[in-house]
Amino acid sequence: QSALTQPASVSGSPGQSITISCTGTSSDVGSYNLVSWYQQHPGKAPKLMIYEGSKRPSGVSNRFSGSKSGNTASLTISGLQAEDEADYYCCSYAGSSTYVVFGGGTKLTVL
Amino acid sequence: QLQLQESGSGLVKPSQTLSLTCAVSGGSISSGGYSWSWIRQPPGKGLEWIGYIYHSGSTYYNPSLKSRVTISVDRSKNQFSLKLSSVTAADTAVYYCARVKTGTFYSNYNYYYYYYMDVWGKGTTVTVSS
Numbered sequence: 001q002s003a004l005t006q007p008a009s010v011s012g013s014p015g016q017s018i019t020i021s022c023t024g025t026s027s028d029v030g031s032y033n034l035v036s037w038y039q040q041h042p043g044k045a046p047k048l049m050i051y052e053g054s055k056r057p058s059g060v061s062n063r064f065s066g067s068k069s070g071n072t073a074s075l076t077i078s079g080l081q082a083e084d085e086a087d088y089y090c091c092s093y094a095g096s097s098t099y100v101v102f103g104g105g106t107k108l109t110v111l
Numbered sequence: 112q113l114q115l116q117e118s119g120s121g122l123v124k125p126s127q128t129l130s131l132t133c134a135v136s137g138g139s140i141s142s143g144g145y146s147w148s149w150i151r152q153p154p155g156k157g158l159e160w161i162g163y164i165y166h167s168g169s170t171y172y173n174p175s176l177k178s179r180v181t182i183s184v185d186r187s188k189n190q191f192s193l194k195l196s197s198v199t200a201a202d203t204a205v206y207y208c209a210r211v212k213t214g215t216f217y218s219n220y221n222y223y224y225y226y227y228m229d230v231w232g233k234g235t236t237v238t239v240s241s
Contacts, residue, residue, distance in 0.1 A: 015141055024193040029183075031224075032221050032222060032223045032224060033223070033224045033225075033226075034223055034224065034225040036225075036227035036228070038158075038228075040158075044233075045207055045231040045232065045233050045234050046150075046158065046207070046228075046231055047225060047231070048228060048229045048231075049226065051212075051229070052223075052225045052227070057229060078140075089157065089158050091158075091160075091226070091227070091228075093213075093224050093226040097174065097175060099160070099162075099171045099172075099174075100160040100163070100171075100173075101160065101171070102157060102158045102159065102160055103157070105156045105157040105158070105188070105230070
């Protein structure tokens with residue numbers, strides 16, 4: 001069982017927007033710990049999409065955005081494209097005993 | 112451009128020690144204040160953080176693996192390594208190495224902590240079987 005809770009799957013049609021949630025506790029997401037998000041296509045290594053909660057690395061489309069409210073971080077993808085179909089994972093620092101935790105992952109299907 | 116490449120034993124017998132190396136190319140493992148991490152992914156499952164070595168040399172491990180894990184850096188070879196002892200079938204996974212940026216900053220009267228992995232290796236499959 002993962003420390004951070006994500007929906008197992010989400011789906012959307014091309015051009016639509018979707019949001020993937022990542023729910024933790026006051027010790028990780030809810031504290032002053034900034035979440036990162038990763039995209040993973042089948043058989044490939046994960047790719048950093050969002051860091052420090054809402055920042056995009058160079059080369060990542062501005063269709064990807066990150067936010068947080070309380071104990072829940074969110075990844076929003078606008079203008080869905082077929083190439084966005086992948087698994088998405090959130091990650092957070094979780095304090096000086098647990099250190100780092102991942103979410104269980106969300107499979108995004110573009111209909 | 113920085114690249115990471117995992118290598119090591121692809122087949123390990125139960126109770127033995129898994130050993131992997133991550134070679135860093137296109138940059139120095141000692142520059143930029145970066146840390147270095149290992150992550151694994153069992154077949155059909157999600158990502159699991161194994162641990163990381165801070166640029167100072169301090170190490171931090173997943174509590175569930177701590178008694179069996181060692182991460183080290185060889186700066187002369189520009190690489191870092193993972194050793195996982197007493198392996199079982201549950202340790203069968205794709206193992207990834209990654210570069211880590213971690214730290215704190217002060218904003219709006221609060222300290223914020225960040226940890227993220229911005230460069231990943233392609234991964235290497237390790238199977239535990241007799």
